[in-house]
Amino acid sequence: MTTSSNLVYLIALPLVSSALLILLGRKADKWGHLLATLVSATAFGIGVMEFLAMHTRTGAARAATQHLFSWISVGSFNVDASLLLDQLSICFVLLITGVGTLIHIYSIAYMSHDRDRRRFFAYLNLFIAAMLLLVLGDSYLNLYVGWEGVGLASYLLIGFWNQKPTYATAAKKAFVANRVGDVGLSLAIMIAFAQFGTVTFEGVKAGVPHASGAAITAIGAMLLLAAAGKSAQFPLQSWLGDAMAGPTPVSALIHAATMVTAGVYLITRSNYIFDASSTARLLVVIVGGITLIFGALIGTAKDDIKKALAASTMSQIGYMILASGLGPVGYAIAIMHLLTHGFFKAGMFLGAGSVMHGMDDEVNMRRFGGIGKLMPITFATFGLGYLAIIGVPPFAGFYSKDKIIEIAFNAGGTKGWILGGATLLGAAITAFYMTRLVVMTFTGSKRWDEKAHPHESPILMWLPMAVLAIGSVASGFFFNSGNSLVNWLAPVLNSRGVEGGAELMKPIVVSGLALAAVVIGVGIALTKYRSNVPIEAPEDVTIFTKLARKDLLQDSFNEAVLMRPGQKLTAGLVKTDTNVIDGLVRLVGAIFIGSATALRRIQNGYVRSYALIMVLGALALIAMIWVVTL
Amino acid sequence: MDISNYLYLSALLFTIGAVGVVVRRNAIVVFMCIELMLNAANLAFVTFSRINGNLDGQVASFFTMVVAACEVVVGLAIIVTIYRSRRSASVDDASLLKR
Amino acid sequence: MLNLALHVGATKTPEAVLFWFLAPLAVIAALGMLMAKKAVHSALLLAWVMITLAIFYIAQDALFLGIVQIVVYTGAVMMLFLFILMLVGVDSSDSLVENIKGQRPASIAAAIGMGGLMVTLIGRASLGRSAVGLVAANTNGNVQGLAEQLFTKYVWAFEVISALLITAALGAMVLAHSQKVRSRTGQRDLSIARFRGDSLASAAGLPSSGVFARHNAVDVPALLPDGSAAPTSISSVLKARGDMIESAIFELQPKEEEEN
Numbered sequence: 001m002t003t004s005s006n007l008v009y010l011i012a013l014p015l016v017s018s019a020l021l022i023l024l025g026r027k028a029d030k031w032g033h034l035l036a037t038l039v040s041a042t043a044f045g046i047g048v049m050e051f052l053a054m055h056t057r058t059g060a061a062r063a064a065t066q067h068l069f070s071w072i073s074v075g076s077f078n079v080d081a082s083l084l085l086d087q088l089s090i091c092f093v094l095l096i097t098g099v100g101t102l103i104h105i106y107s108i109a110y111m112s113h114d115r116d117r118r119r120f121f122a123y124l125n126l127f128i129a130a131m132l133l134l135v136l137g138d139s140y141l142n143l144y145v146g147w148e149g150v151g152l153a154s155y156l157l158i159g160f161w162n163q164k165p166t167y168a169t170a171a172k173k174a175f176v177a178n179r180v181g182d183v184g185l186s187l188a189i190m191i192a193f194a195q196f197g198t199v200t201f202e203g204v205k206a207g208v209p210h211a212s213g214a215a216i217t218a219i220g221a222m223l224l225l226a227a228a229g230k231s232a233q234f235p236l237q238s239w240l241g242d243a244m245a246g247p248t249p250v251s252a253l254i255h256a257a258t259m260v261t262a263g264v265y266l267i268t269r270s271n272y273i274f275d276a277s278s279t280a281r282l283l284v285v286i287v288g289g290i291t292l293i294f295g296a297l298i299g300t301a302k303d304d305i306k307k308a309l310a311a312s313t314m315s316q317i318g319y320m321i322l323a324s325g326l327g328p329v330g331y332a333i334a335i336m337h338l339l340t341h342g343f344f345k346a347g348m349f350l351g352a353g354s355v356m357h358g359m360d361d362e363v364n365m366r367r368f369g370g371i372g373k374l375m376p377i378t379f380a381t382f383g384l385g386y387l388a389i390i391g392v393p394p395f396a397g398f399y400s401k402d403k404i405i406e407i408a409f410n411a412g413g414t415k416g417w418i419l420g421g422a423t424l425l426g427a428a429i430t431a432f433y434m435t436r437l438v439v440m441t442f443t444g445s446k447r448w449d450e451k452a453h454p455h456e457s458p459i460l461m462w463l464p465m466a467v468l469a470i471g472s473v474a475s476g477f478f479f480n481s482g483n484s485l486v487n488w489l490a491p492v493l494n495s496r497g498v499e500g501g502a503e504l505m506k507p508i509v510v511s512g513l514a515l516a517a518v519v520i521g522v523g524i525a526l527t528k529y530r531s532n533v534p535i536e537a538p539e540d541v542t543i544f545t546k547l548a549r550k551d552l553l554q555d556s557f558n559e560a561v562l563m564r565p566g567q568k569l570t571a572g573l574v575k576t577d578t579n580v581i582d583g584l585v586r587l588v589g590a591i592f593i594g595s596a597t598a599l600r601r602i603q604n605g606y607v608r609s610y611a612l613i614m615v616l617g618a619l620a621l622i623a624m625i626w627v628v629t630l
Numbered sequence: 631m632d633i634s635n636y637l638y639l640s641a642l643l644f645t646i647g648a649v650g651v652v653v654r655r656n657a658i659v660v661f662m663c664i665e666l667m668l669n670a671a672n673l674a675f676v677t678f679s680r681i682n683g684n685l686d687g688q689v690a691s692f693f694t695m696v697v698a699a700c701e702v703v704v705g706l707a708i709i710v711t712i713y714r715s716r717r718s719a720s721v722d723d724a725s726l727l728k729r
Numbered sequence: 730m731l732n733l734a735l736h737v738g739a740t741k742t743p744e745a746v747l748f749w750f751l752a753p754l755a756v757i758a759a760l761g762m763l764m765a766k767k768a769v770h771s772a773l774l775l776a777w778v779m780i781t782l783a784i785f786y787i788a789q790d791a792l793f794l795g796i797v798q799i800v801v802y803t804g805a806v807m808m809l810f811l812f813i814l815m816l817v818g819v820d821s822s823d824s825l826v827e828n829i830k831g832q833r834p835a836s837i838a839a840a841i842g843m844g845g846l847m848v849t850l851i852g853r854a855s856l857g858r859s860a861v862g863l864v865a866a867n868t869n870g871n872v873q874g875l876a877e878q879l880f881t882k883y884v885w886a887f888e889v890i891s892a893l894l895i896t897a898a899l900g901a902m903v904l905a906h907s908q909k910v911r912s913r914t915g916q917r918d919l920s921i922a923r924f925r926g927d928s929l930a931s932a933a934g935l936p937s938s939g940v941f942a943r944h945n946a947v948d949v950p951a952l953l954p955d956g957s958a959a960p961t962s963i964s965s966v967l968k969a970r971g972d973m974i975e976s977a978i979f980e981l982q983p984k985e986e987e988e989n
Binding site: 631632633634635636637638639641642643644645646647648649650652653654656658659661662663665666669672673676677679680681682683684685686688689691692693695696697698699700701702703704706707708709710711713714719722 | 740744745748749752755756759760762763768771772775778779782785786789790791793794797798801802805806809810813814816817827828829832833836837839840843844847848851852856860861862863865866867871874875878879882883886890893894896897898900901902904905907
Binding site for chain 1: 648651653655721722
């Protein structure tokens, strides 16, 4: 372990900047966005420096720590606010600060007409700080602080235009769904503390071999719940689509590239727990598998470009979760897909934002069409991202997704076939809906209003898109060449050097199958959407399309199963409270009032009555003597 | 005749006095009834003194008389004061404690 | 067991006669006091009970107490009662209608219960020896015996009770004292009030009673020059009491004058 004194600046700089921008108010309007961008870029610089420094070190010395202060010290329970930068964290640091800086730059132009741009940048910086704390914390408790911080930033940014009630509701929905996951994380931390007496990653890792299997499985399940909440996985997936209410750069940064992948980080970071419990791994795989199909199906029916991309994000994170549920061989692949996805999905979101920027914030793809000619740079960058996500070689998605399909097939037995089939099916559907999206938006005949004047976005906007497009093209190759990323991450994620299972098929066969699936998906989409796209969504569609348009009933399900009974329960509790609890209290009061009212009659104010009572008292005394002397 | 007859008489007079205190409304009559009760007690004291053959009972009786005198003086002064302000000597009129 | 009392030796016949003659009278008088409508009657009946008790004291060898009873109670205290009664109004009589619900039956029940209990208690009690009597205690005389007790054994109580007496006297004075709200009106003020009044009719003073009348008495109104009676010539106190003779018979008859 090496100690480093620079790590704190990664978090402190954006945090201070965020506080400044919020506290200074309108005074900072003129330069707030510049400061925020500068801070983000500085953080990226620090990250790069740390990465280079880490690269020169070898072995166990690569990980760097920084002890900040002793946070909680109660009896034997000690939590230090310490930071840990290891091979896994640095990937995230670079992704967060790198993509974050690009999106800051993009936002300067995108939000230039918004009078609250400074506040937007304050929230962005807050998010950067919280997300960095999340990936840099050296214990689950530190991670939890960052976890809640990104939840807050996400809430604030989804509801950034909270003057629209639906947007405010979407923010609240995201927050509440995240709370469910947060409960899982806090429960996991509590169980970990009860089992190991410590909540640091290191301490938990050391304690796992001595702990009971049931406890490990419970921690794993709770961590999975937390990941499902944050990463919009089944069954807590419903908030992500509505989260698109936030400004598009937010969707790119938070709801595509970074925050929603925190669940993957949590699971890969806790690899020692999932390694020790096959039940927990199975749960992870199931959740990932369901979500990747679920999200892909929703994506096929969405006409809203951002919601289609959100469904795609959900599906792609499903891939990552599935990969991370496959054990030591999968963790690094999950991270690889996470990083490549960070590039191409952020790029595509920014592209969507660019289209919206040129189309007066129109999001309905049925009203686009033929934009590619008018916005060539956007089309080009988006197209590269598109090729990356559907997995065309040699673009980034090909390397990462193919690996996932491969290891899914290699999981062994029936499980391997099912998972492999699911990922392959997902790849086909992905190709279908992404092709549909691109075709409907950029090619074909124009279907927009006369009032709209599509135009290419300014350089501040297309430059980040271009950079991300380069990432979409090259990152996969770079990560995959010589297994560089897998080897890099191995000390953290695969310390025991576990090899993958027996190969079911040759990798080249798997790649061929995947490519075939992609070709089928693309082909169907092309024949269906190349021309004659109606402006209004057709109503005479199959039940499956209707279901997909309704997000496969996820909201109806939540409403019917959770919300209504919850409301009924609450109403019942209120009734119980008013009638039974308050009734008891009132009864006590009524008893006293009643008896007091009755006794009050004695106090009639007449002195003769009091005298009579005295006489009665004397009578009682004499009667007592009479009885005693019998 | 038995000496205890004096005690019976004392008990009777005391009871009559007690009834008077509770039943009558004229404050002066109420006071008279209190005097009757005190006198009944005095009779009992004197009778016990005789029965026990010492004068302690008579001394107690003497003290009772003094206390009764004090009580009458102060009580009647109070009655006069109340009468002056309320033009009434009825104990029922002074029932402000309730209202 | 509470040793309440007493055996009770028999008394001599004369005392028995005295008791059986006076005791029923005392009880009847007490009941009468309880039931009398007029407070004055109650006071007189109480005086009778007290005198009876004084006689009983003397009969029981308590000579000094008997005398004190007569002097202090029937003399001073009862006079004080009567004085206050006069001050408050002799006529003030209770209405015997009870206005507190349930007060009277409850009182009577309590009284019967109390009397019955006390009587049965006395009847049950026994001393186990005969009464001693006061002959031995009174060898030096009853007054001397009492004085010895008061100034030796009970001297402290005696002092305290004297302090109580003084306090009571002071208290009575304080209570009876009434603060003057206005300065006393003098002759000068009255004179000014007469002349500054609404009319000058009484400026020279009200007419005296009986002036120019056939009777020269305070309860007969004066006659005005026209022969009618002057109502202001009678003292308002007499008027209020109704002690005013109808003046019509003294008035001159205008008809007769016309005839003449």
